[in-house]
Amino acid sequence: LHLLYFNKNSSCVAGTLPPGKTGWPFIGETLEFLSTGWKGHPEKFIFDRMSKYSSSVFKTHLLLEKSAVFCGAAGNKFLFSNENKLVQVWWPDSINKIFPSSVDQNTTSINEQGIKMRRLLPNFFKPEALQRYVGIMDSIAQRHFGSCWENKSQVQVYPLAKSYTFWLACRLFVGVEDPEHVAKFAKPFDVLAAGLISIPIDLPGTAYNRSIKASNLIRKELLTIIKQRKVDLAEGKASATQDILSHMLLTSDESGKFMHESEIAAKILGLLVGGHDTASSACTSIVKFLAELPQVYQAVYNEQMEIAKSKAAGELLTWDDLQKMKYSWNVACEVLRLAPPLQGAFREAIADFMFNGFSIPKGWKLYWNSNTTHRNPDFFPEPLQFDPSRFEGSGPAPYTFVPFGGGPRMCPGKEYARLEILVFMHHIVKRFKWNKVIPDEKIIVDPMPVPAKGLPVKLYPHQP
Numbered sequence: 001l002h003l004l005y006f007n008k009n010s011s012c013v014a015g016t017l018p019p020g021k022t023g024w025p026f027i028g029e030t031l032e033f034l035s036t037g038w039k040g041h042p043e044k045f046i047f048d049r050m051s052k053y054s055s056s057v058f059k060t061h062l063l064l065e066k067s068a069v070f071c072g073a074a075g076n077k078f079l080f081s082n083e084n085k086l087v088q089v090w091w092p093d094s095i096n097k098i099f100p101s102s103v104d105q106n107t108t109s110i111n112e113q114g115i116k117m118r119r120l121l122p123n124f125f126k127p128e129a130l131q132r133y134v135g136i137m138d139s140i141a142q143r144h145f146g147s148c149w150e151n152k153s154q155v156q157v158y159p160l161a162k163s164y165t166f167w168l169a170c171r172l173f174v175g176v177e178d179p180e181h182v183a184k185f186a187k188p189f190d191v192l193a194a195g196l197i198s199i200p201i202d203l204p205g206t207a208y209n210r211s212i213k214a215s216n217l218i219r220k221e222l223l224t225i226i227k228q229r230k231v232d233l234a235e236g237k238a239s240a241t242q243d244i245l246s247h248m249l250l251t252s253d254e255s256g257k258f259m260h261e262s263e264i265a266a267k268i269l270g271l272l273v274g275g276h277d278t279a280s281s282a283c284t285s286i287v288k289f290l291a292e293l294p295q296v297y298q299a300v301y302n303e304q305m306e307i308a309k310s311k312a313a314g315e316l317l318t319w320d321d322l323q324k325m326k327y328s329w330n331v332a333c334e335v336l337r338l339a340p341p342l343q344g345a346f347r348e349a350i351a352d353f354m355f356n357g358f359s360i361p362k363g364w365k366l367y368w369n370s371n372t373t374h375r376n377p378d379f380f381p382e383p384l385q386f387d388p389s390r391f392e393g394s395g396p397a398p399y400t401f402v403p404f405g406g407g408p409r410m411c412p413g414k415e416y417a418r419l420e421i422l423v424f425m426h427h428i429v430k431r432f433k434w435n436k437v438i439p440d441e442k443i444i445v446d447p448m449p450v451p452a453k454g455l456p457v458k459l460y461p462h463q464p
């Protein structure tokens with residue numbers, strides 16, 4: 001039965017399938033795939049197979065699906081440049097249950113929803129809009145550091161980085177700024193995120209079941225905010241450009257139809273989830289690397305103090321200030337290379353095709369993973385060395401540095417993430433030096449890299 005199950009469909013494609021094993025019945029190699037991340041080495045699953053099969057594409061069976069892993073710059077290029085021609089974005093079915101209205105009556109798939117969302121987002125993330133956010137990000141960062149970091153001798157970085165990125169997202173996506181209201185939202189978000197990449201068993205007590213419940217709760221809360229915003233817009237108490245919520249309420253599609261409230265709630269939920277854990281993982285990894293590399297810390301400190309000294313008392317950071325943070329951004333990129341918040345993403349083959357001499361059948365799920373280039377000496381010599389100068393000049397070769405993906409589905413929040421990360425770096429180095437409390441703290445990748453104990457650090461404030 002096992003052989004029949006795995007060989008079904010395969011025979012209808014001419015040519016040889018990629019080398020590889022399909023593992024255990026039904027679960028395939030999923031446990032091994034996930035467990036290398038839990039042990040802190042997500043790249044191991046892929047690197048072991050790349051060397052075993054001497055191939056840049058191998059077959060496997062992940063998340064209950066026949067899959068192929070595409071490796072290296074050529075694999076990335078192929079998947080990123082064949083979007084909607086040979087491949088399309090794919091998420092496990094279980095995700096639809098957590099984001100139920102992400103597939104609405106008018107569209108047939110989460111992929112079409114993604115395309116619809118993409119048409120909306122550029123307005124929110126266009127340079128004029130982003131420039132407006134820098135000052136808001138700076139003022140929220142000041143309040144965050146003032147209340148959560150200052151006058152403390154020791155803090156746990158990861159929960160604080162999460163509360164920083166979440167506060168920003170609440171303010172800039174839905175206009176919620178009051179810390180108490182933000183905190184009310186934050187808890188169900190953690191529950192939701194914990195169940196996203198869990199075993200999808202919907203029984204009371206499972207992480208997946210809790211995640212579905214948290215999603216329902218958050219969407220209910222978002223609906224209340226949306227209804228109030230409609231009233232405020234009608235009465236002129238809210239502005240059309242104040243956040244993404246206003247923008248979504250006031251933008252119609254090509255046929256003049258406006259989005260339904262529940263659709264807006266689902267989209268905002270998606271953005272909050274997509275943007276919050278990724279950026280907080282990045283900020284936490286930056287703090288970790290700066291603690292380990294005093295010379296890099298010093299160079300970031302010098303650059304940030306130069307900018308801080310150029311500001312008058314109370315003057316907020318501007319877009320131009322952020323353009324001057326070149327070394328700091330190179331450091332952030334080197335952190336994203338070594339500790340990418342998202343390891344990779346899936347596509348689905350929408351036609352039979354050949355890649356590197358192997359047949360890929362329609363319906364297979366295809367996975368790209370940033371580590372296959374980020375940690376590959378062919379693209380980044382001495383890949384485990386921390387070297388921000390890799391990003392100077394024209395930087396890495398195309399399709400090799402891919403923490404935000406590439407092609408038409410490249411992360412739409414990339415620029416937003418750059419701004420929030422730089423504002424975070426500015427505030428933390430301006431105030432403190434720090435040491436890790438647990439020098440060899442383990443990193444768990446589930447699915448984002450996070451220190452096992454949340455990265456406790458001792459803070460040493462700079463003398464005024």
Ligand code: HEM
Pocket residue numbers: 089114115118270271274275276278279282340341342344345346402403404405406408409410411412413414416417
């Ligand atoms: C350091 C922070 C971030 C990283 C590393 C990151 C990375 C990624 C990656 C790798 C993808 C998948 C691309 C693919 O399917 O090939 C993605 C998609 C996405 N990201 Fe981000 N992201 C970050 C921050 C954000 C932020 C702040 C937002 C929102 C404000 C955001 C919104 C999205 C959305 C909506 C998608 C889905 C796009 C689509 O399917 O077309 N991300 N991101």
